[in-house]
Each structure stands twice: as structure tokens, then as C-alpha cells.
Amino acid sequence: MRLYDTRRDRVVPFVGARTVRLYVCGVTPYDATHLGHAFTYTAFDALVRLLEHRGHRVRYVRNVTDVDDDILRTAREAGRSHEVIAREExxxxxxxxxxxNLRPPDVEPWASEAVPAIQRAIAGLLEQGVAYDVGDGRVYYDVRAAGDALGALSKLDRETMLVEFGEKGGDPDAPDKRDPLDFLLWQPSAPDEPAWGSPWGAGRPGWHIECSAMAMEELGGVIDVHGGGRDLVFPHHEAEILQSEGLTGQGPFARWWLHTGMAGLDGHKMSKSERNLVFVADLRERYAPAAIKRYLLQHHYREDWSFDADQLDAACQSVKAWADVAGDAGRDEAAEARMVDALENDLDTPTALAVLDELAGAGRGESVRWGAGLLGIDLGAA
Ligand SMILES: [Zn+2]
Incomplete structure (x- = not known):
């Protein structure tokens, strides 16, 4: 089996231990679930199912980022409690x-409940001398202490990092920083934001340290696969690497980094700020979940793609054709093997789906049922 690893920037053999430790960055619960989220978690569902098919046990951790700038701003603008918004979303x-039919994670830690672990991680980084306390409630990671490690995942040069850091919620121009790219581990809370007591003043954690602490708490200091949307590579995942490796002194923090492509609409990335989100809940009113899942899987997980209602209609016809024959007998073992081969080749779901269409066309009901099961597509809901 082979997977593309972002850090090594190529497709490499996957040789996981019997239990595969998987961490996928979860949602910030304020605009869930748009198609971009659904695409990411459907891709990792396919990976989990394939690994389980191959005899691995998967310990799957997916967090909830319920303490972060975006959700707190949304709550402020709506004049509502961030806790209520998070629970609803x-x-x-x-x-x-x-x-x-996404296989649920084994553990789903919420950042707000992981604050003691997050504070232990920050204290550990201060002890290691790779973080500093500004003295006004802010604690930063000291990127210069990490040498040239920043950029190992994203391959971005410093100039580009500075631009992206500012665009993605960083504070390059904040006073008293040793380096503009130093990122917040702890910060004072605004009066209407949640605050926890800490040795550095009452406040709240930075986003990046939340994920490092939750991943390490649930999976240990070195994990097998770390995933998320490609927009998280910098600075979020770069920061996670520095923090986790800074704490354990071991690397790499994740043996494989997997990133999903961006969903778009009319050529623009789907995002709250672009106001072009397509929500799964709205699609569910018109389409069977099996059709939506098939539609998501027909894009390779690393691909950027744009929502297309005609293609979703076609996906709907396709799963209907599968459901029509799924009760019949008939197997094609060679085609089943081709399906597995495709998935083992960097999770080539488009090819696997094409084999399933072919099996349905040939009336091989048993194989269609098996193949839909391998991908976690519930034909009862087609
Ligand atoms: Zn994360």
C-alpha cells in the first residue's frame, strides 16, 4: 500500500503497525458541515475502512476546536453563547x-475540556526553552529555537510564510515578539471570552497547541497518520510539529501527513468569508446520503474540485444502479481485487468507483454489495 506524504512530498510505501494511530483535525463548530468538511472526513473514512480491511486496528482521534478566534467572533457577532453555538453545530x-455513514472516531476530545493537558504542554515547552512568556498574558513558541524546522512540511519560503501567517489569524506585527512568525500558545481572553486560570495569567490557549496536546494525550508522542485539509499545512500543522517534537525530543511527530484538497464553488474555494458554502444538510433534503458520499469519493482526496449539481445527479443514478443489482448473486473476484489495488494506490477512490459501476453494469450483485461496503456506502439508503 502506498500513500502520499506531504512532508516527504511524494507517494511512499505505507507500513503501519497493527494498530494505526490516526489524528485528524476536527471542525471548528460554527459553519459545519459544508462540503469541504464532508470531503475531508469522507476521505479519512475511506482510509480507515481500507486499513481495517487490511487487518489493521485504527485508533482514530478527531478533535472539536470549540475554543478559537473564529467561533468566539461568530458568537460575539450573533450575540450568542459560544458554548451553545458549539453544541448545536x-x-x-x-x-x-x-x-x-462515516466511521465515528474512537475519541472526540473538545479543546475546552483539554485545557489542563494543553497547559501541561505549554509548561513543558517553557521548560525546554522553546517558548517564552512575554509577561502580559501571552506565551509564544520561539521558532528561532527550532532552527530551520519551520517550513519542513509546507516547503514555503520565509516571505510567503509571513504573508500567510498574517492572513490566517497570526499576529506577525504584535509587540515584544522575538520573531514575527512566533505563534501564540497562551493569550489573555477578551471580557466576553472564556478564560482559564494559568501561571501566565487568566486566558485561553492558542489553536495550534490545542491539537498537539490532544493528539499527544490520546495517541502518544509519535503518531502514524495525521490528516486534515490542505489549508491547515501552514501554519497549523507546521506549528504542531514544532510543539510536539519540542516536547518529546523525538521526530517525526507524524510518520505520514495526509492532506485533502479544497472544495470550491464556481472556481472559488468554499469558505465562510466567501459566503459560498454548500451545506450537506441542504443536499440531504434532495439527495440520498449514499449519492452524496459517492459524489465526494469520485474526487481523489488530494484534488481541488468545484461543486457541480449535474455530477451529483449522475452519482445519484449510479448508486441507484448499484442498489438495483445489489440483491442479486454474482461475483467477479478479479474486479474486487482491482478495487482494493486502486485504494491501496494512494486511496484512488475514483478508480475504485469506476470498477463498482462496471460490476453493476455486469450484474455482479454480490461484488457490488461487497464493494459498496468496502467504501462504507450504505445502499439501503440509496
Ligand atoms: Zn488541528
Missing amino acids: VERFLSDCAAL
Whole structure:
């Protein structure tokens, strides 16, 4: 089996241990679940199912980022409690995940509940001398202490990093920083934001350290596969590497880094700020979840793609054709093997789906049922 590893920037053999430790960055519960989220978690569902098919046990951790700038700003603008918004949005998200028949994670830690572990991680980084306390409630990671490690994942040069850091919620121009790219580990809370007591003043954690602490708490200091959307590579995942390796003194923090492509609409990346989100809940009113899942899987996980209603209609016809023959007998073992080969080749779901269409066309009901099961597509819901 082979997977593309972002850090090594190529497709490499996957040789996981019997238990594969998988961490996937979860949602910030304020605009879940748009198709971009659904695409990422459907891709990792396909990976988990393939690994389980190959005899691995998968320990799957996916967090909930319920303490971060985006959700706190959304709550402020709406004049509502961030806790209520988070609970509602997570409920919606989990309902969409269940409809899409996504294998639930084994653990789903919430950042707000992981604050003691996050504080231990920050204290550890200060002790290691790779973080500093500004003295006004802010604690930063000291990127210069990490030498040239920043950029190992994204391959970005410093100039580009500076631009992206500012665009993605960083504070390059904040005073008293040793380097503009130093990122917040702890910060004072605004009066209407949640705050926890700490040795550095009452406040809240930075986003990046939340994921490092939750991943290490649940999976240990070195994990097998770390995943997320490609927009998280810099600075979020670069920061996770520095923090986790800074704490354990071991590397690499993740043996394989897998990143999903961006979903778009009319050529623009789907995002709240672009106001072009397509929500799974809205699609569910018109389409069977099996059709939505098939539609998502027909894009390779690393591909950037644009929502196309005609293609979703075609996916709907395709799963209907599968459901029509799924009760019949008939196997084609060679075609089943081709399906597995495709998935083992960097999770080539488009090819695997094409084999399934071919099996349905040939009336091989048993193989269609098996193949849909391998991809976690519930034909009862087609
Ligand atoms: Zn994360």
C-alpha cells in the first residue's frame, strides 16, 4: 500500500503497525458541515475502512476546536453563547457524519475540556526553552529555537510564510515578539471570552497547541497518520510539529501527513468569508446520503474540485444502479481485487468507483454489495 506524504512530498510505501494511530483535525463548530468538511472526513473514512480491511486496528482521534478566534467572533457577532453555538453545530455535524455513514472516531476530545493537558504542554515547552512568556498574558513558541524546522512540511519560503501567517489569524506585527512568525500558545481572553486560570495569567490557549496536546494525550508522542485539509499545512500543522517534537525530543511527530484538497464553488474555494458554502444538510433534503458520499469519493482526496449539481445527479443514478443489482448473486473476484489495488494506490477512490459501476453494469450483485461496503456506502439508503 502506498500513500502520499506531504512532508516527504511524494507517494511512499505505507507500513503501519497493527494498530494505526490516526489524528485528524476536527471542525471548528460554527459553519459545519459544508462540503469541504464532508470531503475531508469522507476521505479519512475511506482510509480507515481500507486499513481495517487490511487487518489493521485504527485508533482514530478527531478533535472539536470549540475554543478559537473564529467561533468566539461568530458568537460575539450573533450575540450568542459560544458554548451553545458549539453544541448545536457539533450536533449538526455528527448528524451529517452519521448520514454519510462515516466511521465515528474512537475519541472526540473538545479543546475546552483539554485545557489542563494543553497547559501541561505549554509548561513543558517553557521548560525546554522553546517558548517564552512575554509577561502580559501571552506565551509564544520561539521558532528561532527550532532552527530551520519551520517550513519542513509546507516547503514555503520565509516571505510567503509571513504573508500567510498574517492572513490566517497570526499576529506577525504584535509587540515584544522575538520573531514575527512566533505563534501564540497562551493569550489573555477578551471580557466576553472564556478564560482559564494559568501561571501566565487568566486566558485561553492558542489553536495550534490545542491539537498537539490532544493528539499527544490520546495517541502518544509519535503518531502514524495525521490528516486534515490542505489549508491547515501552514501554519497549523507546521506549528504542531514544532510543539510536539519540542516536547518529546523525538521526530517525526507524524510518520505520514495526509492532506485533502479544497472544495470550491464556481472556481472559488468554499469558505465562510466567501459566503459560498454548500451545506450537506441542504443536499440531504434532495439527495440520498449514499449519492452524496459517492459524489465526494469520485474526487481523489488530494484534488481541488468545484461543486457541480449535474455530477451529483449522475452519482445519484449510479448508486441507484448499484442498489438495483445489489440483491442479486454474482461475483467477479478479479474486479474486487482491482478495487482494493486502486485504494491501496494512494486511496484512488475514483478508480475504485469506476470498477463498482462496471460490476453493476455486469450484474455482479454480490461484488457490488461487497464493494459498496468496502467504501462504507450504505445502499439501503440509496
Ligand atoms: Zn488541528
